[in-house]
Amino acid sequence: MNTTKTSKVPVALTIAGSDSGGGAGIQADLRTFAFHCVHGTSAITCVTAQNTLGVTRVDAMAKEAIEQQIKAVCEDIGVQAAKTGMLLNQEIITTVVKQIDTHAIPNLVVDPVMVSRTGAQLIDDEAVKTLRDSLIPLATVLTPNRYEAQILSGLEIKSLDDMKAAAQTIHEKLKVKAVLVKGGGMQGSLRGIDIWFDGKNLETLFTQLVATKNTHGTGCTLSAAIAANLARGDSLFKAARQAKEYVSYALNNALDIGKGQGPVGHFFPLLKK
Numbered sequence: 001m002n003t004t005k006t007s008k009v010p011v012a013l014t015i016a017g018s019d020s021g022g023g024a025g026i027q028a029d030l031r032t033f034a035f036h037c038v039h040g041t042s043a044i045t046c047v048t049a050q051n052t053l054g055v056t057r058v059d060a061m062a063k064e065a066i067e068q069q070i071k072a073v074c075e076d077i078g079v080q081a082a083k084t085g086m087l088l089n090q091e092i093i094t095t096v097v098k099q100i101d102t103h104a105i106p107n108l109v110v111d112p113v114m115v116s117r118t119g120a121q122l123i124d125d126e127a128v129k130t131l132r133d134s135l136i137p138l139a140t141v142l143t144p145n146r147y148e149a150q151i152l153s154g155l156e157i158k159s160l161d162d163m164k165a166a167a168q169t170i171h172e173k174l175k176v177k178a179v180l181v182k183g184g185g186m187q188g189s190l191r192g193i194d195i196w197f198d199g200k201n202l203e204t205l206f207t208q209l210v211a212t213k214n215t216h217g218t219g220c221t222l223s224a225a226i227a228a229n230l231a232r233g234d235s236l237f238k239a240a241r242q243a244k245e246y247v248s249y250a251l252n253n254a255l256d257i258g259k260g261q262g263p264v265g266h267f268f269p270l271l272k273k
């Protein structure tokens with residue numbers, strides 16, 4: 001008699017870069033999936049040498065390696081949702097798009113990692129164009145930060161009204177199902193506010209600004225939490241609203257490690273002060 005207990009769990013896939021410092025990228029995504037009781041699978045696109053002070057080296061994975069990781073996960077295990085993070089260059093973006101299409105990956109959250117919260121461009125212009133033209137149209141939910149939303153909408157974003165206009169423009173121009181313009185790169189209390197638009201409802205997702213320098217991994221955590229909630233069967237808006245709350249808890253329990261920007265604390269109920 002087989003006495004082993006087995007259980008069906010939702011499965012999510014992250015297609016993103018590795019952060020050696022453990023604060024962002026694949027590492028943040030897998031912790032976020034685990035917190036949500038979603039089995040996490042991964043396809044690593046590049047490996048960064050990174051800590052709380054910054055990135056010192058990035059190595060791209062071969063496109064065949066990325067292809068095979070996605071294939072291995074989808075053909076055997078299957079996923080209910082996925083997210084993309086740092087895709088680095090045009091070749092990687094094209095490879096990922098092809099795999100998403102081949103395996104008809106559902107509930108795709110695209111974090112269009114192009115510009116850091118401080119405004120530094122992370123991928124070249126060719127890659128920006130490929131991201132906009134081929135990956136973003138496949139997104140169920142797109143999560144640009146302030147600077148990414150500026151590039152994608154062609155609008156300057158300085159106020160809450162600008163964030164709303166950008167969300168509506170991106171939705172209309174890029175044909176995503178829903179867009180969440182993130183406020184982390186804004187000034188003052190706007191840093192805690194995101195704008196949601198799904199073609200019908202324009203919503204302001206408000207959370208208190210958390211006064212901490214330890215914000216490493218917020219964007220990755222948010223998109224991974226949306227994917228986890230979608231894998232569990234939540235509606236699009238509920239998935240985003242709950243993910244935003246999760247990021248706030250994690251920010252309130254950020255880890256004071258390293259000499260620079262520490263990471264958010266993903267397992268806050270377990271963290272003892």
Ligand SMILES: Nc1ncnc2c1ncn2[C@@H]1O[C@H](COP(=O)(O)OP(=O)(O)O)[C@@H](O)[C@H]1O
Nearest residue numbers: 117145182183184185191192193209210218219
């Ligand atoms: N200091 C903060 N207080 C509260 N929420 C924040 C703070 N910084 C970032 N966030 C939230 O973290 C999430 C990620 O946003 P952002 O930092 O803009 O993304 P990215 O990391 O991609 O640049 C958003 O929901 C944003 O509102």
Ligand SMILES: Cc1ncc(COP(=O)(O)O)c(N)n1
Nearest residue numbers: 017024025216217218219220
């Ligand atoms: C490998 C990798 N992917 C993504 C980010 C962005 O991190 P954040 O969530 O802080 O915007 C990062 N720093 N490193």
